[in-house]
Amino acid sequence: MSAAAETVSDNAQQIAVEVDNVTKIYPGGVEALNDMTIHFPKGELTSLLGPSGCGKTTLLKIIAGLLKPTAGKVKVNGVDVTGPGKERAFVFQDFALMPWASVIRNAAFGLELQGMNKSEREAIAEKYIDIVGLKGYENLYPHELSGGMRQRVGLARALAVNAEVLLMDEPFSAVDEQTRRKFQEDILEVVDDEQKTFIFVTHSIEEAVYVSQSIALLLPRPSRVSEIIRPDIRRDISPDAIRRDPVYLDIVERIWQGLRTYVE
Amino acid sequence: MKIFGIKIPMMASLILWAILWEIVGQLELSILLPPFSHILIRMVEIVPTATFMNALWITAKCFLIGTAIAIVVGIPIGVLMGRSIVIDRMLLPWVNMFLSAPLTALVPVLMTLFGFGTKTIILTTVLFAIWIIVLDARAGVKNITPSLVEMTKSFQANFWQAFTKVYLWAAMPEILAGIRLGCIRSIKGVIIGQLLVSVVGFGRLFELYSANFLMEHMWALLFVLFFFAFLIAEGLGVLERKFEYYAASRN
Secondary structure, rough: OOOOOOOOOOOOOOOEEEEEEEEEEEOOOOOOEEEEEEEEEEOOOEEEEOOOOOOOOHHHHHHOOOOOOOOOEEEEEOOOOOOOOOOOEOOOOOOOOOOOOOHHHHHOOOHHHHOHHHHHHHHHHHHHHHHHOOOOOOOOOOOHHHHHHHHHHHHHHHHHOOOEEEEEEEEOOOOHHHHHHHHHHHHHHHHHHHOEEEEEEEEEEEHHHOOEEEEEEEEEOOOOOEEOOOOOOOOOOOOHHHHHHHHHHHHHHHHHHHHHHOOO | OOOEEOOOOOHHHHHHHHHHHHHHHOOOOOOOOHHHHHHHHHHHHHOHHHHHHHHHHHHHHHHHHHHHHHHHHHHHHHHHHHHHHHHHHHHHHHHHHHHHHHHHHHHHHHHHOOOOOOOHHHHHHHHHHHHHHHHHHHHHOOOOOOOHHHHHHHOHOOOOOOOHHHHHOOOOOOHHHHHHHHHHHHHHHHHHHHHOOOOHHHHHHHHHHHHHOOOHHHHHHHHHHHHHHHHHHHHHHHHHHHHHHHHHOOO
């Protein structure tokens, strides 16, 4: 694999996030990423898909500024990333909600940290709680919600700060299967409506094909971008029809064939 | 507990012990063990006196000030230790040493430094209470889910916001347990401090009663103190259980 820029999109689109020659070696010598270069186009949902150990979560956390790369550079809208920033928001695998705070306070927490006054931030949080489908649950606490609902709060919190880039770390992996399907359908709507760049880490092939405009297939040892796939499945048909669409099934099968040698 | 299908309340065994005490006391085997009923009568007699009330007031004051200092100083130190490896390495050996050290031996040193007054008693109370509060706050912060810390960072909380809005609350179940244990140690501290200083508060009363072999007074005083200690510990236990619901839902 050459170090040439691996742009996810083939047409001349604006790039929201550039990852250039990023290497990450953890203390102790474990190499999570090796000279990885990948560009994420603006306004699309790009999935990072790969078997465990391919460094997809590490890459996402480096983009988020939560981890420092050992070498290489990450730019968001042309500006170097040195730490977490306003233009990026993170959705956590285990939701990372504050159990002592109500749904609305959790959803407004990013704005609270920015110093916005209470009525203003709660008005914004309320709007996003409505968008993620939790209207009426504002005053409940996380332990009173199901896993899927908790992640909706996590999503509302990330949307409320109005970041341009949303980083989602296996957001549905702790959510049960039925809830996950509904959630995937809803996320497509959010992507359409919000005009934001989504980077979505997942280990589910079906999920990646279903929700993504493009999929970056990562492979481990050494970790690298093996392929960029644009699953041009029809979006004008119903969700259930998509899941039975031969194009959709072919892409899932093709990715599986590419990955199976890496799965023990 | 159930005996022959009848539900026996938790404290019922105490009544049994009190009866046993009364019998042994009535036999007049030892001057150390006056009958239980005499102790109760003495209690009613001495509690309303000005000397007793004054001693109680001094004890309560020293206890509250000492515990408050231990909490206000101990929690931030514990949280810092939990968040910073450097601070943790610097302080942990000392905290562990003082936690298990025979602190009573230090009280005479405090006396020479701060005199025979409430200052020494307050400091003894702090010295007894603070270490467990530090350690529990530290443990609480160390138990915070890593993703909650990452969430705090990714939404760019500054140090003060992270401390007051997230870490302190996330560690609250452990912090409350630390405060409860700290209070129990505070009670020990406030009494031991007074006993050693022995010119103010209950320390003076103990000195007075034991020097004159007033065993009934002595026991009456002890019972009152035990009762207060129990009340404080139980009260804090109730508070702690209120926060337990989210200790489980944190992870």
